[in-house]
Structures are given as C-alpha cells and as structure tokens.
Amino acid sequence: MRVKICGITQPQQSVAIANLGATALGFICVSTSPRYVTTQQIRAAVAQLPPNIDRIGVFANRTIAEIRQIVMDSELTGVQLHGEEPPEFCSLLRQNLASVEIIKAFRVRSLEHLAQASNYTEHIDTLLLDAYHPQQLGGTGHTLDWQMLQQFQPSCPWLLAGGLSPDNVLAALNQVKPDGIDLSSGVELKPGDKDLDQVALLFEKLATRNQGGRLSLPNPHSPISSP
Numbered sequence: 001m002r003v004k005i006c007g008i009t010q011p012q013q014s015v016a017i018a019n020l021g022a023t024a025l026g027f028i029c030v031s032t033s034p035r036y037v038t039t040q041q042i043r044a045a046v047a048q049l050p051p052n053i054d055r056i057g058v059f060a061n062r063t064i065a066e067i068r069q070i071v072m073d074s075e076l077t078g079v080q081l082h083g084e085e086p087p088e089f090c091s092l093l094r095q096n097l098a099s100v101e102i103i104k105a106f107r108v109r110s111l112e113h114l115a116q117a118s119n120y121t122e123h124i125d126t127l128l129l130d131a132y133h134p135q136q137l138g139g140t141g142h143t144l145d146w147q148m149l150q151q152f153q154p155s156c157p158w159l160l161a162g163g164l165s166p167d168n169v170l171a172a173l174n175q176v177k178p179d180g181i182d183l184s185s186g187v188e189l190k191p192g193d194k195d196l197d198q199v200a201l202l203f204e205k206l207a208t209r210n211q212g213g214r215l216s217l218p219n220p221h222s223p224i225s226s227p
C-alpha cells in the first residue's frame with residue numbers, strides 16, 4: 001500500500017521518513033500554509049532521496065504555467081491539486097506534464113458531493129479524499145466519515161487522508177479499502193516538523209496489518225515499479 005507523508009519541510013526528515021517506509025513525500029506549495037516550502041527547500045529535501053520515493057507537490061488554484069515551473073525546478077514526480085480545480089483543468093495539466101502523476105484532492109462535504117469525484121477519474125491518475133474544513137484547505141487533522149466511504153470504489157486508484165494517525169489508522173483501514181493513505185498533522189510535533197517516533201509507530205502498526213497478507217500496490221509512474 002502507498003503511504004504518503006505530507007507537509008515535509010526539513011531535508012533530514014525527508015530521508016528519515018523514506019527510510020522508515022514512506023513511499024511518497026508531499027511538499028506544500030501553498031503559500032498560506034504553515035507547511036509551505038519554496039522550490040529551493042524542496043530541492044534540498046529531495047536531493048538525498050532514493051529514486052523510488054514519489055515527490056508530490058501540493059498546489060491550490062494555481063495556473064498550469066506556475067505548476068509546471070515548480071515541477072520542473074523541484075524535480076517533482078507528482079502534483080496534488082487541493083483547490084477548486086475542475087476536471088478540464090486536470091486534463092490540461094496532464095497533457096502539459098507527461099509522466100507526472102496527477103492527484104486530485106477532494107475535500108468531502110457529503111455523500112452527494114462525493115459522487116462528483118467520478119467526473120475526475122478519467123482526467124487524473126489518483127484521487128485523494130480529505131476532510132472538508134471551511135477555512136483550511138488541508139492539514140486539518142479532521143477525519144472523514146469512514147463508514148460513508150465503505151462502498152467507495154472509483155475507477156482510478158485512491159488515497160485516504162484526513163486526520164489519520166498511528167492511533168486510528170488500523171481502525172480506518174478496517175472500514176475503508178483505499179490504495180494508499182496520506183498523513184500530515186497526525187505524525188507532527190508542530191506544523192512542518194514531523195515526529196519521527198510517530199512515523200515509526202505508524203509503520204509498526206501497518207506492519208501488523210501487512211502480516212495478514214495484503215500485497216503492496218506501487219505507483220504505476222515509479223521508475224522501479226515494473227515487475
């Protein structure tokens with residue numbers, strides 16, 4: 001299963017978190033976030049990473065030209081759209097960023113709202129479901145209604161986000177069957193400063209579950225993901 005740890009700001013933490021088992025790291029390119037990082041900071045954070053770790057830039061309501069520039073300058077392998085980007089925008093971005101994973105974050109307000117996710121699946125690589133908050137775009141620490149997601153089976157891979165932590169991740173995965181998970185504030189000391197003990201605990205918990213025999217699903221864009 002993919003495990004993305006988001007909101008990395010410190011180079012030494014990015015390597016440590018990859019070594020603990022993360023398959024993807026997220027870098028917040030939204031300037032209003034307390035986890036915001038510049039292109040220079042991302043470059044420093046990804047410089048020592050093994051090539052199989054996905055490097056995802058998180059954007060909200062930016063232009064294609066702006067996203068493309070940051071992707072190129074920061075050597076990102078994926079883009080996560082966390083704003084109000086419509087399906088047509090995702091499609092155009094995909095055409096402009098060949099072989100870069102396009103993840104559309106959906107901040108779920110209700111079951112009716114969740115139904116709109118199907119409008120995106122043919123234009124993106126991966127969906128991410130996150131908690132809705134009227135003032136915050138992400139990193140809220142709020143969980144989704146997992147019961148509501150029990151039947152959620154989109155036609156593309158999807159990641160579960162929103163308030164996950166070592167304490168609740170197994171309960172979430174008992175109810176919901178995503179292709180991967182995304183965590184930020186649940187493994188933090190303070191915004192942008194990850195708690196490596198909590199990250200280690202997360203992977204210990206996930207390992208107990210993996211002993212049950214589930215196979216890992218790699219990112220199809222990863223250079224070493226082919227059989």
Ligand SMILES: O=C(O)c1ccccc1NCC(=O)[C@H](O)[C@H](O)COP(=O)(O)O
Pocket residue numbers: 006007026028030033034035058060082130137138139140141142161162163164182183184185186
């Ligand atoms: O984390 C932020 O500060 C942020 C700001 C603006 C847009 C998106 C942001 N985070 C996106 C993520 O992928 C987080 O990991 C996701 O929202 C889950 O966060 P959390 O509930 O803290 O685990």
